[in-house]
Amino acid sequence: MNLENDRYQLSGGVDPLDLVAQYGCPLYIYDTAIMERQYKRIQSAFKVKRLKINYACKALSNINVLKFFNTLGSGLDTVSIQEVEMGLKVGFKKEDIIYTPNCVSIEEIEEATALGVRINIDNLSILEQFGQLHPNIPVCIRINPHIMAGGNSKISVGHIDSKFGISFHQMPLVKRIVESTGLAIEGLHMHTGSGIIDADVFLRGAEILLNVASDFENLDYIDFGSGFKVPYKEGDSATDIEELGTKISERFNDFCADYGRDLCLMFEPGKFLVSEAGYFLAKVNVIKQTTSTVFAGIDSGLNHLIRPMFYDAYHEITNISKPLTKKRFYTVVGYICETDTFGINRRISEINEGDILCIHNAGAYCFSMASNYNSRFRPAEVMIYNGQAHLVRERETMDDLLRNQVEMSFATAPTTPALAEK
Numbered sequence: 138m139n140l141e142n143d144r145y146q147l148s149g150g151v152d153p154l155d156l157v158a159q160y161g162c163p164l165y166i167y168d169t170a171i172m173e174r175q176y177k178r179i180q181s182a183f184k185v186k187r188l189k190i191n192y193a194c195k196a197l198s199n200i201n202v203l204k205f206f207n208t209l210g211s212g213l214d215t216v217s218i219q220e221v222e223m224g225l226k227v228g229f230k231k232e233d234i235i236y237t238p239n240c241v242s243i244e245e246i247e248e249a250t251a252l253g254v255r256i257n258i259d260n261l262s263i264l265e266q267f268g269q270l271h272p273n274i275p276v277c278i279r280i281n282p283h284i285m286a287g288g289n290s291k292i293s294v295g296h297i298d299s300k301f302g303i304s305f306h307q308m309p310l311v312k313r314i315v316e317s318t319g320l321a322i323e324g325l326h327m328h329t330g331s332g333i334i335d336a337d338v339f340l341r342g343a344e345i346l347l348n349v350a351s352d353f354e355n356l357d358y359i360d361f362g363s364g365f366k367v368p369y370k371e372g373d374s375a376t377d378i379e380e381l382g383t384k385i386s387e388r389f390n391d392f393c394a395d396y397g398r399d400l401c402l403m404f405e406p407g408k409f410l411v412s413e414a415g416y417f418l419a420k421v422n423v424i425k426q427t428t429s430t431v432f433a434g435i436d437s438g439l440n441h442l443i444r445p446m447f448y449d450a451y452h453e454i455t456n457i458s459k460p461l462t463k464k465r466f467y468t469v470v471g472y473i474c475e476t477d478t479f480g481i482n483r484r485i486s487e488i489n490e491g492d493i494l495c496i497h498n499a500g501a502y503c504f505s506m507a508s509n510y511n512s513r514f515r516p517a518e519v520m521i522y523n524g525q526a527h528l529v530r531e532r533e534t535m536d537d538l539l540r541n542q543v544e545m546s547f548a549t550a551p552t553t554p555a556l557a558e559k
């Protein structure tokens with residue numbers, strides 16, 4: 138979002154305040170130009186013969202976002218059978234979908250297998266069961282390289298006590314299962330967590346995975362997962378994807394030369410592709426001053442965007458109604474009956490009630506984690522494509538809240554005999 142004179146503009150010159158006037162508030166807006174820019178950055182950063190980017194659709198799962206990445210040539214990284222079905226429904230080819238579930242039942246894995254997508258197995262028990270059921274269907278295995286990464290303990294998934302993946306110390310057990318079942322391993326995978334800043338952390342994990350890979354003869358791909366970090370504020374550290382690309386490509390190409398085959402290098406970014414493409418707009422309902430704090434209370438809360446409360450995530454907040462007024466300090470909070478603080482003591486252009494605030498980096502893990510807590514409707518979503526705004530999800534209504542509820546009838550008289558006697 139750029140400031141032109143005294144107005145903010147989205148790509149193609151779309152005014153976000155016009156979108157609020159048209160579609161209401163609060164509102165999610167996604168800019169496909171930014172998704173495309175990020176996709177192409179990864180594409181050009183890695184110089185290998187075969188590169189595949191699988192968009193991790195749990196980050197933002199509107200079907201139009203999935204379709205857009207499909208048109209760019211992306212594959213799809215999925216973590217549930219429902220994501221697999223959505224991917225197929227919007228037109229991804231089955232071989233372009235990889236299913237990386239965690240702690241799901243063998244029955245769900247069977248369903249995904251029947252749909253023909255790539256299966257990534259992350260524990261020994263399922264590997265053994267799968268090998269006995271389908272020795273002829275090649276699979277990928279998720280290795281845990283025990284690299285401590287990720288900006289927050291809740292999003293670090295590769296450390297020694299993490300529930301994710303098969304420890305690389307357990308490779309002898311994997312080999313035994315593979316030998317006794319005759320299962321073919323077509324891919325190896327790791328995903329160490331969200332928010333990796335250091336290229337060397339990534340490389341350490343990669344080194345472990347390549348080491349494991351040299352023990353398998355029939356690999357087709359190696360999937361280095363994701364965890365690429367994007368800046369959430371000015372001066373924030375971020376993954377230097379170009380530097381990482383140069384280092385990983387060099388190492389990967391050497392590995393392929395040794396291995397004797399051009400393997401496909403895969404990644405499955407979510408946040409990197411969509412975080413910066415998203416904006417969340419909300420209206421200021423009240424300005425409330427206490428003895429020490431000026432609160433700006435908005436018409437949203439942790440029901441719509443939970444990252445600041447869940448992960449202590451920092452999201453930049455700007456007053457897009459008044460871009461040029463003098464800045465003052467505000468604590469921006471929501472309307473939910475919980476402490477739902479979006480930002481503490483932020484310098485924001487002077488806010489009046491009715492102003493529209495923009496919460497930035499609202500593409501990844503924002504709408505997709507939204508709920509109906511406090512019986513609030515989830516917001517509408519708008520996508521900017523080729524400079525035009527398109528409504529891609531309607532705001533919910535009371536019908537949505539009631540849809541699956543089954544109403545009972547209750548007797549008016551007491552139904553407990555003991556109480557009836559008194």
Ligand SMILES: *Cc1c(COP(=O)(O)O)cnc(C)c1O
Pocket residue numbers: 193195196214216237328330331332362363364365405406407408409501
């Ligand atoms: C969530 C997830 C990703 C995406 O992570 P980002 O940090 O959003 O890039 C990739 N792979 C797997 C297996 C995941 O669970």
